[in-house]
Amino acid sequence: MIKYISSTINHLILSIGLLIMIVPIWIIFASSTHSSLFINTNGLQFFLGDNFIENYSRVLFKQSGFFNEITALKMFFNSFVMATGIAILSVITSLMAAYGLVYFKVKYATIIFWLIFITLLVPLELRIMPSYIVMSKLNLVNTFAGLILPISASAIATFFFRQFYKSIPDELLEAAKLDGTNSWSFFIDFLIPLSKTMIAAVFIFMFVFGYNQYLWPLIMTTSEQYWTVVMGLKTMYGSISDRFAFVIMSMIPPVIIIIFLQKLFIQGIFQNK
Amino acid sequence: MKKVQFKSNYSQYFFLAPQLLILLIFLYWPIIQTFKDAFTMQDAFGFGSQFAGFDNFLFIFSDPSYFTAFKFTIIYSFVITLITGSIGLLLAVQANKVMHGKSAYKTLLIWPYAIAPAVVGVMANYFFSERYGLLHHLFNNLWGFNWYENVFDAYIYVIIAGSWKQISANFIFFLAGLQAIQKTVIEASIIDCKSNIRRFWTITFPLLMPTTFFLIIINITYAFFDTFGIIDTTTIGAPGSETKTLVYKAYIDGFKGLDLGSAGAQSIMMMIIVLVITIFQFRYIEGKIHYN
Secondary structure, eight states: OHHHHHHHHHHHHHHHHHHHHHHHHHHHHTTTTTOHHHEEEEEESSSOSOOHHHHHHHHHHBBBTTTBBOOOOHHHHHHHHHHHHHHHOOOOHHHHHHHHHHHHHTHHHHHHEEEEEHGGGGOOGGHHHHHHHHHHHHTTTTSSHHHHHHHHHHOOOHHHHHHHHHTTHHHHHHHHHHHHHHHHIIIIIIIIHHHHHHHHHHHHHHHHHHHOOOOHHHOOOOGGGGGOOHHHHHHHOHHHHHHHHHHHHHHHHHHHHHHHTTHHHHHHHHHHO | SSSSSSSSSSSHHHHHHHHHHHHHIIIIIHHHHHHHHEEEEOOSSSSSEOOOOOOHHHHHOOOOOHHHHHHHHHHHHHHHHHHHHHHHHHHHHHHHSSSSSSHHHHHHHHGGGGGGGHHHHHHHHHHHHHOOOOOHHHHHHOOOOOOOOOHHHHHHHHHHHHHHTTHHHHHHHHHHHHHHHHHHHHHHHHHHOHHHHHHIIIIIIHHHHHHHHHHHHHHIIIIITTTHHHHTTTTTOSSSTOOOOOOHHHHHIIIOOHHHHHHHHHHHHHHHHHHHHHHHHHHHHHHHHHHH
């Protein structure tokens, strides 16, 4: 009996937690399926309306922005290019740098180590204005390179690939050396296959991290052609149901990733913190 | 490093080069620029500049709005850490106990973690808008809620918006921490101590200390940096500038006010704060190795 009561209490508390996390999103979703006129007169809604397809397709394909130069679909495209670019670039450069640090005798190794890892102390938010100036000197404002490169300039992934390499037994390299493997084929044929899960976890984490960027795209894009989803949320104009529908759509990519790739994503969080 | 390594004259640089190159151009160059800005005084029209020593630093220290931002950032990180930490812990303890539906609870509780702070801010906007806002109406009926005039109300607004998604992060890490505690320890403690609550505070919670400490750092970093998107989509610092975090203020002064010197000095002050937090973190990691 006592066991039954206490498990009921457990479920009760968890259900309250679930409500706190889900009800706000449900309300915005339910409201996004009504017409703006209805929302403006009746406020936020708990129940679904009939305008789902109408509202969502209008938002996806309608020209919006200050100068009506971009559709939500284009913003999704931009966000995907940016997030994928950031994920690919950080995985490749970090994988290589960690390999260079762990498996080679490097002159000035300590200096290079600190040169890489001290960057963890300076998040992008702290160098936003000078970064903008540097990017405009390099003519990278309003380009995908400008959106991708400064976010990829991070040593977090390097740190974790380095930890991972250090945990690989030395015997692997000894054996490979006996077979006459050179450094390049050891990297390609041994380390990369061994790091597969790790690479996937870092990739997914960096993708969501890149997709969720707000401040940097806000500063780097003066042309509407390069607007991304998350920054576009604040700047997009439209009726109230347009905006609700866009908020809901903007969540879909990261939420799908976390639901279907939960294990990998959590592994990514643990490695990236 | 490794006992067995490759010996080569140039291969290692080939592997290090891409990352070093990106870091040099997109990180070191802006950082050097930040230091330059911080020690330079520019005239308002950007025509000329001269070396200013510590003038920019003295200026921000004598600026009351800097202290307002400092105070808010400290309060904000403290309250967010407390709220999200305790709710996250409470939910994690329950989820660790239940027999049925554990993975369903887990999935449904963690996915807000993936939502961008700016998206959360835009959502919070609707709940606190005078026209549609359910929370606005609720609080308004309770005590006359008015966030664009009343500092306390604005605090409530940004605290609710800032805490919501961070509950998920705390939940994930506490649950992982709880699952890492060995079953035998818990079973042994059940024999010695019958009270569930006392057992939690004397056995389980001390064993969770590493997780708790780690989460405090995570939550502080979140409140310092990641909440930018939340502030910028909710209060924008309103009523006056009482809900500006240090990062948000540096951005406004630099980007909107074009005061590069002050923004640079503020960035350097933030770097020092991050450095202090990191030193704490490293000492903690060393402590953990010591225990093992």
